[in-house]
Amino acid sequence: MGTKKEFIEKVLDLISTSAIKMGLKPDAPTLAILSKEFASILITNNKLKTLAFEQVQEAFNIGLMEKENQFLSIPTFYRWCRDHKKRIDHAYHQVHTLGENPKKVEYYKPIKLLK
DSSP states (O other): OOOHHHHHHHHHHHHHHHHHHTTOOOOHHHHHHHHHHHHHHHHHOTTTTTSOHHHHHHHHHHHHHHOSSOOSSHHHHHHHHHHHHHHHHHHHHHHHTTOOOGGGSTTOOOOOOOO
């Protein structure tokens, strides 16, 4: 994953890009606070810390495209990632419990930790 500072910068880029896609123009201090806080949540939260960064990016992309009335906020980011984690867990269940072909199950990837 690299250093915590590098990880925060990756989250900053993700949030900044998402803000642009939402048609928002937040100021730099707001983006910095959101990035630092959400990076900390991704690293420490038991429900999200098993997500790979690519899966977090995927969660943001899906969240931006599928949801209405989104806000540039920690609860929105958390909900996007939590919802995507449910998709990933379901895919894992399909492969490891039901024996489905991993190549045919959407969102299935071997588990990788952010750390």
